[in-house]
Amino acid sequence: MNTHPGHRARILAATTATAGLLLVAGCTSTDDGGSGKKTAAGGVELVKAGRLTTCTHLPYPPFQSEIDGKVQGFDVSLIDLVAKDLGVQQDIVDQPFENFKTGGSLNAGQCDLAAAGMTITEERKKNVDFSDPYFNATQAVLVDKKSGIGSFAALKGKKLGAQAQTTGEDYAKSKGLDPVSFESSDAVLNGLRTGQVQAVVIDYPVVQGWLKDKANADAFKVVDNLETGEQYGFTVKKGNTKLRAAINKAIKDAQTDGTYKKLYEQWIGPYDESAASPAAS
Numbered sequence: 001m002n003t004h005p006g007h008r009a010r011i012l013a014a015t016t017a018t019a020g021l022l023l024v025a026g027c028t029s030t031d032d033g034g035s036g037k038k039t040a041a042g043g044v045e046l047v048k049a050g051r052l053t054t055c056t057h058l059p060y061p062p063f064q065s066e067i068d069g070k071v072q073g074f075d076v077s078l079i080d081l082v083a084k085d086l087g088v089q090q091d092i093v094d095q096p097f098e099n100f101k102t103g104g105s106l107n108a109g110q111c112d113l114a115a116a117g118m119t120i121t122e123e124r125k126k127n128v129d130f131s132d133p134y135f136n137a138t139q140a141v142l143v144d145k146k147s148g149i150g151s152f153a154a155l156k157g158k159k160l161g162a163q164a165q166t167t168g169e170d171y172a173k174s175k176g177l178d179p180v181s182f183e184s185s186d187a188v189l190n191g192l193r194t195g196q197v198q199a200v201v202i203d204y205p206v207v208q209g210w211l212k213d214k215a216n217a218d219a220f221k222v223v224d225n226l227e228t229g230e231q232y233g234f235t236v237k238k239g240n241t242k243l244r245a246a247i248n249k250a251i252k253d254a255q256t257d258g259t260y261k262k263l264y265e266q267w268i269g270p271y272d273e274s275a276a277s278p279a280a281s
Helices: 010-015 074-086 097-101 167-174 185-193 204-210 214-219 241-257 259-267
Strands: 022-024 051-056 065-067 070-072 089-094 128-130 135-144 160-163 180-182 199-203 220-232 235-237
Touching: 051 074, 070 074, 074 089, 074 241, 074 259, 135 167, 135 204, 160 167, 160 185, 167 199, 167 220, 180 185, 185 199, 199 204, 204 220, 214 220, 235 241, 241 259
Parallel strands: 051 089, 160 180, 160 199
Antiparallel strands: 022 089, 065 070, 128 235, 135 199, 135 220
């Protein structure tokens, strides 16, 4: 959506059958932290005793999507670290993106934080407080190996694709290109496979996921990486300094002890410190 260019899957909000449904990430436990109190380690106040409740909007692989009936992904794994520090379990609530982008879900006490591969913007900072950045979101130029295209500059006059309402599409248009607009990341890849387009501009983590498939890696290659200046952050309700501090500590600890790198390689692909780890670079 143009209100959230960093996202590819927002357009699917209306088709998400699980909107508003509570999904449990990781192992399920009936333990409510023992005392039934809504205060966790470090004096962090929670909306639900013994739980760190996370709002997200599905799907947005590799950050969060449902795999084998359980919500998993890079964001989920990082917030699991926060929950562990607080001595609680993470619960995930799937909602329309708009609900928590505006801070509505947080203000209404529906969740403690939002984790949704969310780009940090000045506009959003008016409604919510962001954690430190945990991911630099670059755009990749992926081409058909037979196209002869070797860079973003060589796209002029070529058939280019992008996902509707995303940063990649905006960037291409800002450089005078006229990309074919696809509704989803799957459709973008299909357009490349079927020759509707010779190249695409789309989020680099998405491309890394595609290239794990040997058939894709044999047919396509990345020829350019575009720095669009986007960084992802987690959000909390305005003024929730204790939870924000707990999230920042978990991110920093994970970057320091190698956990971040391990999760990055598990969910996203080959680890590139400058792209991966804003706070550490």
